[in-house]
Amino acid sequence: MKIEHAKLDKKAGLRSLAKIDFRSSTIVLALLVLWVILSVLTDGAFLTPRNLSNLFRQGSVVAFIAVGMVMVIAAGQIDLSAGSLAGLAGAMAALAQVRWLPALAEQTGIHALASGWLATIVAVLVAVGMGILLGGIQGVWVAYGQVPAFIVTLGGSLIFRGWLLGLTRGVNIAPMDPKFQQLGQAYVSPALGTWLGAVAVVLIVVFTVHSRMNKKRHGFDVRPLWLEAMIAGGMSVIVLWFVSNMNRFRGIPVPVMMLLALAGLFTFITTRTQFGRYVYAIGGNIEAARLSGINIRRNILKIFMVVGAMAGVSGAVLTARLNVATANAGAQFELNAIAACVIGGTSLVGGEGSIPGALVGALIMATVDNGMSLMNVESFWQQIIKGMILATAVLIDVNTRKARA
Amino acid sequence: MPEPKSILLTISNVSKHFPGTLALDNVNLDVYEGEIHAICGENGAGKSTLMKILSGVYPYGSYQGEIYFGGQEVRFATIKSSERLGIRIIYQELTLVPQMTVADNIMLGAEPNKYGVIDQNQLYRDTEELLKSYNLDIPYNARVGSLGIGKQQMVEIAKALSGKARLLILDEPTSALTIDETNVLMHILRDLKRRGVTCIYISHKLEEVFAIADRITVLRDGQVVGTHAASDLDQNRVISLMVGRELTNQYPTRTKKIGDITFQVKEWTVARPGESTPVVKDISFDLRQGEILGISGLMGSGRTELVQSIFGEYGRRLSGELLLGGEPIEIRSSQDAIHYGLALLTEDRKGTSLVLKHSVLTNATLPSLPDLVNWSIIDSNKELAVAYHYQEKLQIKTPTIHALVNSLSGGNQQKVALAKWLMTEPKILIMDEPTRGIDVGTKYEVYRLMNDLTEQGVSIIMVSSELPEILGMSDRILVMYEGTVAGIVENQDVSGETIMRLATGGA
Numbered sequence: 001m002k003i004e005h006a007k008l009d010k011k012a013g014l015r016s017l018a019k020i021d022f023r024s025s026t027i028v029l030a031l032l033v034l035w036v037i038l039s040v041l042t043d044g045a046f047l048t049p050r051n052l053s054n055l056f057r058q059g060s061v062v063a064f065i066a067v068g069m070v071m072v073i074a075a076g077q078i079d080l081s082a083g084s085l086a087g088l089a090g091a092m093a094a095l096a097q098v099r100w101l102p103a104l105a106e107q108t109g110i111h112a113l114a115s116g117w118l119a120t121i122v123a124v125l126v127a128v129g130m131g132i133l134l135g136g137i138q139g140v141w142v143a144y145g146q147v148p149a150f151i152v153t154l155g156g157s158l159i160f161r162g163w164l165l166g167l168t169r170g171v172n173i174a175p176m177d178p179k180f181q182q183l184g185q186a187y188v189s190p191a192l193g194t195w196l197g198a199v200a201v202v203l204i205v206v207f208t209v210h211s212r213m214n215k216k217r218h219g220f221d222v223r224p225l226w227l228e229a230m231i232a233g234g235m236s237v238i239v240l241w242f243v244s245n246m247n248r249f250r251g252i253p254v255p256v257m258m259l260l261a262l263a264g265l266f267t268f269i270t271t272r273t274q275f276g277r278y279v280y281a282i283g284g285n286i287e288a289a290r291l292s293g294i295n296i297r298r299n300i301l302k303i304f305m306v307v308g309a310m311a312g313v314s315g316a317v318l319t320a321r322l323n324v325a326t327a328n329a330g331a332q333f334e335l336n337a338i339a340a341c342v343i344g345g346t347s348l349v350g351g352e353g354s355i356p357g358a359l360v361g362a363l364i365m366a367t368v369d370n371g372m373s374l375m376n377v378e379s380f381w382q383q384i385i386k387g388m389i390l391a392t393a394v395l396i397d398v399n400t401r402k403a404r405a
Numbered sequence: 406m407p408e409p410k411s412i413l414l415t416i417s418n419v420s421k422h423f424p425g426t427l428a429l430d431n432v433n434l435d436v437y438e439g440e441i442h443a444i445c446g447e448n449g450a451g452k453s454t455l456m457k458i459l460s461g462v463y464p465y466g467s468y469q470g471e472i473y474f475g476g477q478e479v480r481f482a483t484i485k486s487s488e489r490l491g492i493r494i495i496y497q498e499l500t501l502v503p504q505m506t507v508a509d510n511i512m513l514g515a516e517p518n519k520y521g522v523i524d525q526n527q528l529y530r531d532t533e534e535l536l537k538s539y540n541l542d543i544p545y546n547a548r549v550g551s552l553g554i555g556k557q558q559m560v561e562i563a564k565a566l567s568g569k570a571r572l573l574i575l576d577e578p579t580s581a582l583t584i585d586e587t588n589v590l591m592h593i594l595r596d597l598k599r600r601g602v603t604c605i606y607i608s609h610k611l612e613e614v615f616a617i618a619d620r621i622t623v624l625r626d627g628q629v630v631g632t633h634a635a636s637d638l639d640q641n642r643v644i645s646l647m648v649g650r651e652l653t654n655q656y657p658t659r660t661k662k663i664g665d666i667t668f669q670v671k672e673w674t675v676a677r678p679g680e681s682t683p684v685v686k687d688i689s690f691d692l693r694q695g696e697i698l699g700i701s702g703l704m705g706s707g708r709t710e711l712v713q714s715i716f717g718e719y720g721r722r723l724s725g726e727l728l729l730g731g732e733p734i735e736i737r738s739s740q741d742a743i744h745y746g747l748a749l750l751t752e753d754r755k756g757t758s759l760v761l762k763h764s765v766l767t768n769a770t771l772p773s774l775p776d777l778v779n780w781s782i783i784d785s786n787k788e789l790a791v792a793y794h795y796q797e798k799l800q801i802k803t804p805t806i807h808a809l810v811n812s813l814s815g816g817n818q819q820k821v822a823l824a825k826w827l828m829t830e831p832k833i834l835i836m837d838e839p840t841r842g843i844d845v846g847t848k849y850e851v852y853r854l855m856n857d858l859t860e861q862g863v864s865i866i867m868v869s870s871e872l873p874e875i876l877g878m879s880d881r882i883l884v885m886y887e888g889t890v891a892g893i894v895e896n897q898d899v900s901g902e903t904i905m906r907l908a909t910g911g912a
Contacts, residue, residue, distance in 0.1 A: 218786050220793075221805075274774050274781045281771055284760035291718055291757055292772040292825070293743040351762050 027344060027360050030393075034364065038371035045374055049249035056246075057184075057253040057321070059366025061086075064259060064314035065337035066344075066358040067266050068307030073341050074270070075303050076283035076350030077142065077149040081156035082311040083333030085134055087326075088160045090315030093127035094173040094325035097180055120180040127319075128312035134160065135308015136301065143300035157334070165327050174324040183258075184321025187251035196252075197243030201236045208232040255317045259359075262313070266306075267355045279303060283350025336365050339386070343393040364389065410437040412476075413603050414459075414572060419470030421454055421463065421627075428454040429468070430627040436572070441594060441604045443614040443635070446624035447647055447816075447844030452607050455624070456574055460494045461487040475571075491571030495561050495578060498755070503550030508532035510549050511564045535567055540596065554704060555586030562593065566602075573597065574605040577842060579613060583703045583870065584905065591617055611640045623647055648846050656877035657849065659856035663880065664694030666731075667864055668833050673725035675714040683723055685711045686888040692833065692866065695859045699879030699896070700868045702908050707888040708868045709752060712835045716742045716749040743772055748831035750822055752838035752868070754815070758822045761811040765803050766792050768810050768821050773828040795824040800850070816847030823854070834858060837868045852878060872901045886910050 038046040045051060065082045072079045097119045105114035112118050134156070141152040188196070208228055215222050222228070246252040270276035278299045281289040290296050314333065319325045337358075344361030346353030365386060372382045414436040421429040429451045436442045446452050457463045459472070461481030472479050474490055481487045501510050508529050509516075517527040532545045541559050549557060558578060565573055575594075579587045594604060594617055608614055614621060615635055622632040623646040630646045669692070675685040685707045692698055702708050713719035715727065717736040727734050729745055736742045742749070751757040759768050769792050770777060777788045792806055799820045803813055810818055819839070826834065839855075840848045855865055855878065869875050875882055876896065884891045884907040891907040 214786060218790060220786075220789050272783050272785070274778045274783060277767060277771070277774060277783065280763065281760055281767070284763050285757075287757040288760050289771070291713075291716070291739050291749060291751060293739045293775075294771070295738070295740060351760065 026396075027357065027364070027393075031360060031364050031367065034367050034371070038367065038374070042371070042374050046371055049245050051370070051374065052245055053249045053253060055366055055370040056256045056363075058370060059362055060253070060255040060259040061314050061318045061321070062333050062336045062340065062365065063359055063362040064262065064310045064317065065307070065333050066340040066362045067259075067263050067355055068310030069334070069337045069341050070344075070346055070353045070355050070358045071266070071270060071279050071303050072149075072307050073338070073346050073348060074283045074350060074353040075279045075300060076286065077300065077303065078338070079135075079138075079149065079153045079304070079307050080334055081134075081138065081153040081160055082307055082314075082337060083330040083335070084157045084160035084164065085131055085308060085311040085330075086315035086318065086333055087328070087330030088134075088164045088167070088315070089127040089130045089312040090319035090329050091164050091167050091173060091325040092130050093123040093180075093316045094176060094319050095167065096123040096126045097177045098173055098175075115177050115179070117179050119177050120183070123177070123180055124183070124313075124316050127316040128309050131308040131310070131312025131315070132305050133308070135304045135306070135311065138308070139301035139304025142304065143297040149304075161331075164329075168325065168327045170327050172324045172326050176320060176323050181320050181323055182254060184255055184317050184319070185323075186254045187246075188254060188257050190247040190251045193243050193247050193252045196257075197239055200239045204232050204235050204239070255321065258313070258317070262310070263355055263359055270355060275299065275302065280351055283352075285351070336386075337362070339390045340365055343390060345397065410440075412436070413438040413474065415473040416455070416459075417471045417473065419455070419458060419468055419472065421451075421458065421468040428627050429458075432470070432624075432627070432629055434622055434629060434632065436603060436605060437620075439598065439601050439603055440619040441598055441606055441617055443606045443608065443618035443621045444624060445608070445611070445614060445621060445643055445647055447846050450624040450647070450844075451627040452624055453576065454627075456494060456576060456605075456607070459487065459574065460484055460492060488568060491569055492574070493565035493568060493570040493572070494574040494576065495558075495565055496576050499554075499557050499561050501549045501557055501560060501564075504548065506546050506548055507536075507543055507552075507560050507563075508545040510560055511535065511545075511567050513564070515567065531567075532563075535563055539563065539566060539593065541593065553586070555582050555589065558582065558586070558590065559593070566597075570602060572603045572605065574607070576607045578606075579608065579610060584872075586704070587613065611643055614643070615640065644845060647844075655845075655849065655873070657853045657856055660860060661880070662695045662860055662862070664862070666691045667694045667729065668692040669728040670715060671726050671728070673711070673715070673727075674723040675710060675720045675725075676723055677710075678720050680720075684720065684888050685714060688725075688885075688888075688890050690883055690890070690893060692864045693880075694864055695862050696880045697855065697859060697865045697867055697878055699875040699882040700866060700885060701870075701872070701875045701882055701904050702885030702891075704870065706885040706908065708885055709837055710888075711885070712749060712837055712866065712868055713751075716747060716835065718742075718749075743829055746830075746832035748772075748826035748829055748834050750826055750834070750836045750839060752841060754818050754822060754842075759810050759818060759825075761818075762809055764807045764809055765796070765801065765813070765821055766806045769795060769824045769828060772825060791828060792824075795828055799824050799827075799854070816843040819843050819847065819851070823851070827858075831863065833864050833866070835866045835868075838870065839867060840869075840871070840874060872904060875904065876901060884908050 035047065065086060069079060069082065097115070101119050101122060102114045105111050113122070138152050138156050141147050142149045208231075212222050212228060243252065270279065278289065278294050281292070281294060282296055282299060286296065315330060318329055322329075340361035341353060341358045342348065342361070343364055344354065344357030344359070346358060368386050368389060369382055372385065412435050414434075416432055416434040419429055419432045420427065432451070432455060444452050444455070454463070458468050461484045464482045465480035474492070479490065502513070505513070511532050512528050516523045517531060518524060529545055536543055536545060541563055543552070543556050543559055543563070549560060552560070562573075578590060582590065591613065594606070597604065606614065606618060618635045620632060621635050621638055621643060623630040623643060625647060669690070671689050673685060673688040674683045676683050688711060690698070700708050700711070710719055714722060715736070717738045727736060734745050736745065736747070739749075755761060760771075766788070770788050773791070774783070777784055777791070789806070795801075796803070796806060801820045801824065802817050810821055813821070836855075840851055843851070855867070859865060867875075867878060876899065879896045881893060882896055882899065882904060883893045884904055886908055887910070891910070894903070
């Protein structure tokens with residue numbers, strides 16, 4: 001009986017894998033097609049290391065929010081305030097280093113607070129803390145106040161944007177501390193980049209082998225060896241290609257490195273932890289989750305704190321990159337993040353979605369922005385094209401899903 | 406039948422493949438004009454697949470074989486094309502809009518209108534006429550959500566009839582109905598038959614089938630085992646055709662090991678969320694170790710509300726206490742309930758029990774996840790090991806443990822739900838309609854499992870609408886009537902009539 005089960009499992013495992021790969025490979029394929037088209041249209045300017053570096057760096061601000069947004073949407077919720085929150089948190093980080101900390105340093109006589117690394121750390125903590133706090137308040141409203149997330153975060157978006165306007169009075173807050181600027185503008189040195197890339201490849205191999213051995217030891221089914229080797233090999237090639245390209249232009253941008261680290265962390269959280277499992281269960285069937293002993297409210301609150309924190313990171317990085325906090329910073333980031341999630345296969349009815357998918361989605365959105373800027377296409381076209389890509393991506397996804405169901 | 410039997414529907418050599426399975430294997434079937442033709446079979450026998458082909462859900466081209474309707478070959482591309490010919494299906498799960506009125510629901514999609522503006526008066530008149538002509542006792546202007554399940558079913562039937570149905574297909578229509586409501590439905594169907602409406606009736610409940618059907622077709626593993634006049638068969642014969650073996654007893658025997666009182670509910674009174682009038686009133690009962698306490702009562706008598714509120718997840722408690730092993734306990738949420746060793750298998754697999762679009766694995770381990778983590782990180786090996794263990798133990802038939810639950814048959818879905826709760830190793834297992842909508846074979850497995858559990862010292866509270874099940878499985882029976890205990894009786898020499906009398910408010 002046991003053997004029979006295992007045999008069945010092996011075949012079906014392959015089938016389900018083919019299905020997953022079909023889904024994720026279609027978006028990756030779409031991205032590649034887009035890149036080929038753009039490099040042809042720009043006579044290769046698009047694919048230069050310099051431009052790719054820019055592309056990743058620009059895309060990362062929205063991608064931070066997309067990482068949090070995957071969890072929000074997978075739990076059957078929505079956050080329309082993340083962009084405004086990012087703008088507000090970024091402005092607070094700016095105010096902290098431009099006004100508050102120097103004033104505090106003056107009063108207390110601790111001059112290390114006025115600038116440098118300490119000021120930078122405090123400024124980032126202000127942005128992230130603000131994000132967690134305001135995200136948390138919205139979470140309380142949704143989870144304990146039972147107000148739909150759409151309404152709470154719509155209200156939140158207006159409040160945060162208004163607050164931001166009040167803080168800045170429409171005047172730009174600048175310049176940032178040089179150390180703070182590095183968050184958005186600096187590069188990981190090529191040597192360190194190469195080293196990190198090598199470590200990543202080793203980790204991929206070690207992890208693949210380890211999990212395979214582990215499964216075998218416990219008598220669970222494993223994927224065929226060639227498939228496993230191909231997946232690990234493919235991932236390694238992507239890592240090496242990325243590192244070598246970035247190294248040909250100064251190195252991996254710091255914000256991209258931060259994004260990769262946070263995305264890795266949250267991928268682990270969503271796929272391997274109790275909290276992650278609960279996020280998807282709540283989005284998949286809230287009643288079943290409730291009756292299975294899951295504390296719905298506490299988990300929804302946590303999710304909004306996570307997306308708030310990511311908005312804070314996004315705001316800080318944005319302010320650092322632009323070296324200025326403005327009143328319209330982060331405008332429509334949440335919509336771009338939602339689009340990135342949806343293009344990346346997150347279901348708006350909840351229960352499904354992956355962070356790597358959302359990253360590819362964010363990359364597609366950033367590619368359109370970047371490519372069209374390169375081609376000197378007016379910005380209104382960028383919006384139109386992005387809108388069409390979003391609608392088309394979902395059209396294709398919904399219909400292929402039906403066909404495969 | 407006075408007239409010579411002409412054939413309305415012929416299914417000829419129909420086969421349907423799914424990846425890995427042959428759902429229908431060369432099915433041949435004739436349905437006569439004006440007959441009630443019952444189709445019986447275990448879950449997974451192919452009934453639903455056959456009906457989906459008939460209704461155009463699986464379009465022409467996705468199956469092999471031919472279908473003839475009224476003498477013509479038909480090739481349905483969509484549900485619309487089958488409806489146009491007068492084939493109407495009433496599914497197990499109702500498809501009404503609860504916020505809309507009866508009339509609006511019945512006429513949905515076929516509203517009398519001029520240039521897109523609905524003629525509301527005409528709509529009401531048409532509906533009233535329709536309801537009256539079929540003797541359906543439903544107010545046309547009531548909100549569907551405010552009606553009981555039985556009435557909603559009638560609305561669904563009326564909706565089908567409004568489209569001039571020539572062939573009415575009912576898929577497990579009585580699974581949510583009380584006995585009275587079932588009787589009304591039977592009456593309506595006989596009336597429809599007199600008016601010449603042909604009917605295909607799919608049901609697990611053989612008493613109904615024999616009460617109403619002219620002919621019975623039995624499906625097993627995608628094949629037609631046989632079509633016979635109902636008068637040539639009896640229930641045992643049909644069951645043996647369905648399962649391919651003689652079932653001598655529907656309820657397995659058990660060695661009773663009943664111990665001391667473990668769980669007590671005292672003066673339990675609960676109001677609906679946001680209301681002050683109680684829906685569960687002053688209920689007290691004891692539960693012994695290794696005992697099966699059946700809870701019987703009509704739909705709406707407060708059974709589900711009682712068990713869900715005990716589990717900490719329904720309404721507002723106005724009074725009452727719970728004692729576990731003599732000690733008072735406080736259950737404010739399902740987390741508390743699980744902590745104290747309670748488990749609740751809910752009645753609604755799709756709505757409250759399972760996350761259908763997630764895998765067997767993640768569904769099965771959801772409540773026991775806290776025991777499968779280190780520092781909140783899931784121990785995948787441990788998780789897989791325990792999931793495989795329960796898959797084996799309950800014989801859950803799934804291509805892989807990672808398959809989505811909505812790809813499984815109803816019986817196997819129920820097993821996943823059971824596995825999910827058994828994994829928490831409960832001391833008190835509450836089962837709300839444990840065998841609703843599952844086939845005879847799986848039912849028997851569930852019953853055997855219940856017996857095993859009680860022998861191991863687990864106490865079971867079983868809510869059921871099916872009297873035979875209540876009488877066949879319980880040690881004691883608690884009968885509810887309008888939120889109160891109408892009586893608690895030892896299950897010895899108790900007749901179904903006694904239970905029904907209590908459940909309907911008789912002394």
